[in-house]
Amino acid sequence: MAFPRGRQEPRRSSSFYIISGAVFVAALLIGVWVYSSPAPVREESRVSSATSKDASSSFDESASDNTVVDESPNTSKSDEALDEPADKETLTTGTTETTSNESDASQGNESDEEKEASEDTPSDDATSTTTDSASPVSEEEKIIEDQQDQATTPAVIESEVGKNHDEKFKWKLCDWESSQDYIPCLDNKKWLDTHRRHKHYEHRERHCPSEEELPKCLVPIPAGYKPHVKWPESRDQIWYNNVPHTGLVSYKADQQWVKKAGDKLVFPGGGTQFMQGAGHYIDFVQKIYPAIEWGKHTRVLLDVGCGVASFGGYLYDRNVLAMSFAPKDEHEAQVQFALERGIPAFSSVMGTQRLVFPSNSFDGVHCARCRVPWHVDGGLLLLELNRVLRPGGLFLWSATPVYQDLEEDVQIWKETTALAKDMGWEMVAKEFDEVSRVGVAIFKKPENNTAYEKREGDVPEICPEDNKPNAAWYVNMTTCLHKIPDTKRTEWPEEWPLRVKVAPKWLSEKDTGIYGKAAPEDFRVDTEHWNNVVNKTYLTGLGMDWTTIRNVMDMRAGYGGFAAALIDQPVWVLNVIPSDEPDTLPIVYDRGLIGMYHDWCEPHSTYPRTYDLLHANHVVSSVESVAS
CATH class of the missing domain: 3.40.50.150 (Vaccinia Virus protein VP39)
Structure with missing residues (x-):
């Protein structure tokens, strides 16, 4: 049969052979992939994974419940600038939650094909074992994974981790006489036994023990110790068991220093000159x-x-x-x-x-x-x-x-x-x-x-x-x-109380403050920053009963902004300026606040149980920096 006119068979071009070759190679690669691909996880494992994800979600919700939230209106750009001195201590809760949500979303975008493959294919236990051995998990991570599987709260996880630490560190109580009042640098018995210079009260000055000599024990609490009497009642009376010493009661009996009345010590407000x-x-x-x-x-x-x-x-x-x-x-x-x-x-x-x-x-x-x-x-x-x-x-x-x-x-x-x-x-x-x-x-x-x-x-x-x-x-x-x-x-300085709010007149624009700005601006920003932190978070958002707090120490006080923000509270603050950091203590005193120099590589010269609140703004990192 003749071909219709115009329909005679065409000659094949080189592109035909190229396309045919590409199809053949693609088919070959698909075959290799199907043959060598790992087996998907079976349905039981996928359900377990989903359960784990639910536990993780529960964990996030619980953490959110315990997170301090600033319910104030959106801050302006000027408010954001106020936080510049403490940029390193910005909370990362928002970032963490965003990452968690993105992770959850990616887990939820599983394709239908992957789901079907998971249902039809048995799990490969050998592969799972190999993966575990290739990525060793710490004890704390194992505890957290186990607790997540049981949808536990963060508190339980912290408790379990704490148990793990307790097993490593066994602390005992100090048991020598008067150990309940031990002050390391003022009670250095070894130094006192070998140095007899008392003419200028050298024996009452600081003589710190070496790290090897420092006792590795916990200072005990006196028997019958109670939470201290609240201020201002505490000025006139305290619990005897908290400071069980009666020497002054008899020694200064005629001078109205202190008297014992039942389970309390009473202070009439007298003294040798009063x-x-x-x-x-x-x-x-x-x-x-x-x-x-x-x-x-x-x-x-x-x-x-x-x-x-x-x-x-x-x-x-x-x-x-x-x-x-x-x-x-x-x-x-x-x-x-x-x-x-x-x-x-x-x-x-x-x-x-x-x-x-x-x-x-x-x-x-x-x-x-x-x-x-x-x-x-x-x-x-x-x-x-x-x-x-x-x-x-x-x-x-x-x-x-x-x-x-x-x-x-x-x-x-x-x-x-x-x-x-x-x-x-x-x-x-x-x-x-x-x-x-x-x-x-x-x-x-x-x-x-x-x-x-x-x-x-x-x-x-x-x-x-x-x-x-x-x-x-x-x-x-x-x-x-x-x-x-x-x-x-x-x-x-300005008369009180104005002096606590204003920068000292001697601070010059030519001086650079501790946060890098001109000193007066540095002071202003720091003051506003701590006012915001204290009033929006510390006083209302931490669940603290401030009526029980009287003695406060700011361990790295800077300009004294934290203490200044607490000035209307019935507390006093000891502002500590580390001895190796910029000297801002004169500014603290010019504000009408008190403080001292100290080196946090050594113990402080105060009694155990002195402070109701310690405020540590980057103290550990600064000490580590000095030590290194």
């Missing part, structure tokens, strides 16, 4: 020197040899924050009593080393029968007070040399006042209280260097340039006068 009560004494000082203006002009005060700190406790009513200190065990548990009462205090001594405070910081210094020999050793100890006292600040001295006529007292008064004159101090008041039968003398530090230039002699000498006035961590005292600043910190 026979009519600390409140009467405070009023008397205001009367004889009105310019002191408690709680306005005078805000931060150092109380030397404080006893049980009733003076500081009653000054709190006048908006004065007193930092009280005394040697450990000079009178049994006096500082521990003060702290249990909720009064700022710490154990220290005026010995050979500088106090752990910056220069020119305290508005006033107080000594009521503190038994410090101000006149000896070239005035070494009085010169240390001069270092920490603000220009124009006051020294309040209430002791027998001020108002008694015994030969020894007269001689001490003569030598001390002569030294004060050589230091440029002016005695602005001296009065005797007929009611309490005690006297008070008030001296004022010069406001500028003119007084030093007009001195007749040159003793005490002016400190050399390399004698840094703010160096205070394990630095020996010296018998010299530091010049009064003539460029920075030359003016008295």
Whole structure:
């Protein structure tokens, strides 16, 4: 049969052979893939996986329930800027939840073909075993996986992980006598046994044990210990079992320091110089020197040899924050009593080393029968007070040399006042209280260097340039006068309470703050940041009962913004500035707050059970950085 015209068979082109070859290769590859592909998971395993996913979802929901949520309106860009100083501590909850949701969504996008393959194909147990051995899982991960399979809560998981840690670390209680009050750097028995220097109270200064010597045990709680009495009731009474010491009850029975009444210790507000009560004494000082203006002009005060700190406790009513200190065990548990009462205090001594405070910081210094020999050793100890006292600040001295006529007292008064004159101090008041039968003398530090230039002699000498006035961590005292600043910190701070809110006038735009901005702006941003954090989260979002909190420590305080944000709460905050970080402690004091230098590679000089709240803003990371 002839082909129709025009339909004769065409000649095959080279493209035909290319296409045919490609089809053949594709078919071959598909065959190899089908033959060598791993077996899909059978239905039972897929259901188990789904159950695990449900448990994970339950875990996320539970975690969400425990997450602090800021229910405030959307913040503006300026609000976002406020968080810049603490960008490293931003919560990652939102990021975690997003990742989890995306993971869940990808798990839910399983194709129909994959589901059918899973139902028709048995599992390959050998493959599963090989995978497990190739990816070893830690004990904590195994616990978490097991708990997720049972749809448990995060609390259960943390409990199980905790058990695992308990099996590794077996802690025992310290069991030597008085171990319940152990302060490592003040109770270094080895040092005390080998050093007998007591003339300048070296035995009351810090002598920390080495890491090998440091006891590896937990300080026990006294038998019958109870949560402390809440402030302000705690100023007047505390639980006896919390500080079970009665030495002062008998030793100071005639001076109204402390009495025992049933299961409590009661503090009448008296003292060696406060026979009519600390409140009467405070009023008397205001009367004889009105310019002191408690709680306005005078805000931060150092109380030397404080006893049980009733003076500081009653000054709190006048908006004065007193930092009280005394040697450990000079009178049994006096500082521990003060702290249990909720009064700022710490154990220290005026010995050979500088106090752990910056220069020119305290508005006033107080000594009521503190038994410090101000006149000896070239005035070494009085010169240390001069270092920490603000220009124009006051020294309040209430002791027998001020108002008694015994030969020894007269001689001490003569030598001390002569030294004060050589230091440029002016005695602005001296009065005797007929009611309490005690006297008070008030001296004022010069406001500028003119007084030093007009001195007749040159003793005490002016400190050399390399004698840094703010160096205070394990630095020996010296018998010299530091010049009064003539460029920075030359003016008295604003009156309280304005001074806590405003940046010190001496902060310059040319200075770079600790967060990299110009110092005044750095200060402002930090203040607003901590106001937001404290008011939106700490006070309302953490489930804390703030009525039980009185003693607070900010372990890395910066500008003191955290303490400033708590100023309306009935708490006091010890602002700690690590000794190896930028020195912002003068700013803290200019704000009307208190603090000290410390090195967190060493124990702190305070009793166990001192603080109700520790605030640690990047403390561990900063210590690790120093250690490395």
